[in-house]
Amino acid sequence: MTNPVTKDRRHFEDLAVGEIIDLGSTHVSKDMITSFAREFDPFPFHLDEKAAKESLLGGLASSGWQTGALSLRMLVDNFLSTIASCGGLGFRDLKWKSPVMVNDTIGGTAKIAELRRSASHPQWGIVTLDFDITNQHGKPVMTMRLANLVECRNAEALA
């Protein structure tokens, strides 16, 4: 029953509440901001430097959705790819605290906030992660709580 791809990775039983994952960092370039915005969030303040200067943001800033996507990528690289992850379930309480401006570098941590074994599906557990994303000055830019499904090593433990 063990997935051959993930059998050597950490499973649900190997995780602990309170574990803090270092997400590393990502530089956010002008090209990254404008290409994401053209596809998903085509507002002048994500596309054009002059319009952005005159906007509430005061300069070219990334789509908040891009900040989330880059944070997800950092989580995949530094955590989800090292465990027996089966995919995400959803998010709670995403808050954009301050804009990510062109040439900012974002990074931060994700903390294991909850671990819950599925009652109906004993082969799976749910790990809840609290993201804390900041810019290069340590200023908070985004928080959110992600729920992700993880394989259990021993599917019969609850039976």
Add this chain to the structure above:
Amino acid sequence: MTNPVTKDRRHFEDLAVGEIIDLGSTHVSKDMITSFAREFDPFPFHLDEKAAKESLLGGLASSGWQTGALSLRMLVDNFLSTIASCGGLGFRDLKWKSPVMVNDTIGGTAKIAELRRSASHPQWGIVTLDFDITNQHGKPVMTMRLANLVECRNAEALA
């Protein structure tokens, strides 16, 4: 004080709780799925059809974050670009109900759930939108509640 870009658009005072925005629809191709996944969510079940068939998802499926980004784009095209929007604040309770598979067409509605004038910043109001995204069979794929900042036409109304 009126932004010349948005002065002819609907402002906070022009919105009503209960208004339902038709988000139109978006076809999700294999290229869209794999290019988004390579950048933000590089799991085999978002990148490779064979690996995807053997996964929990049973076939190539989009990153859930991509489903959200495509829904945001539909909201920009069908609503946010027609009002005096200043940007997003965050969202609550994003849930992926079922996967978006290759060549699915997603669409749906966003409903104005709440309208709240900012007490501290009378030039702004907050519109809360409930997304209801389904696939071409009418099966729910995602729900979420987004909060967005909108200019008020009359900034002194609360003074």
